[in-house]
Amino acid sequence: MDQVLGQVLRNAVWERLDMLSDLANRADAQxxxxxxxxxxxxxxxxxxxxxxxxxxxxRGDCPTCSTRWHRCKAPCSVWQVAHEHLVAGGLAPQARTAVRAQEEAHPTRRRVPNQARRATPAETTGRHALVNPRAVTA
Structure with missing residues (x-):
């Protein structure tokens, strides 16, 4: 059930981001x-x-990204992405950043915009379908 809830939350966030992007690209000034x-x-x-x-x-570690066995020194990837998108913006160099290196090392964790990502089996019944009915067992 946690997997279904997680998919519901992810789909809601993706849909909200899609809606805001569409508004930014198509809405009138007012x-x-x-x-x-x-x-x-x-x-x-x-x-x-x-x-x-x-x-x-x-200790200079990110408490959210760190685990008992692996400490993640600050700035973690979340802070790096925040800086890249909020501060550096389009002026950021296109060099391979630590965040991109981490995404390449862990492709299953990679965050890809909804338009570019492939549908998972749970999304096969629509753009942001919640669950594939055949995948749910009672």
């Missing part, structure tokens, strides 16, 4: 201003909450 006023505060608070969870501890 609609964009309205969306920006309502969504930008939510997005910035979301970034703040996520980054707060990845603040380094007294």
């Amino acid at each position: 609609s964009l201003v309205s969306v920006a006023r309502s969504e930008l505060p939510r997005l910035t608070e979301g970034w703040r909450a996520m980054l707060q969870a990845h603040e380094p501890d007294e």
Whole structure:
């Protein structure tokens, strides 16, 4: 059941991001201003909450990314992605960053925009279908 809940949450987030991207690309100026006023505060608070969870501890490790057996030194990949997208933006060098290296080393963990990713078996009944009915057992 956790897998189904996880898929529901992921699909909801992907759909919200798709909707915001579509609005940014297609909406008129007045609609964009309205969306920006309502969504930008939510997005910035979301970034703040996520980054707060990845603040380094007294040893300089990320408490969220670290495990008992492997410590992850700050800045972790979440902070690196935040900097790349929020600060460096389009001016960031196209060199292979630590985040890209990690994605290449762990392709199953890679975060790919919805338009470019392949559908998983649980998504075969629609754009963001929740569960393949044949995959659910009672």
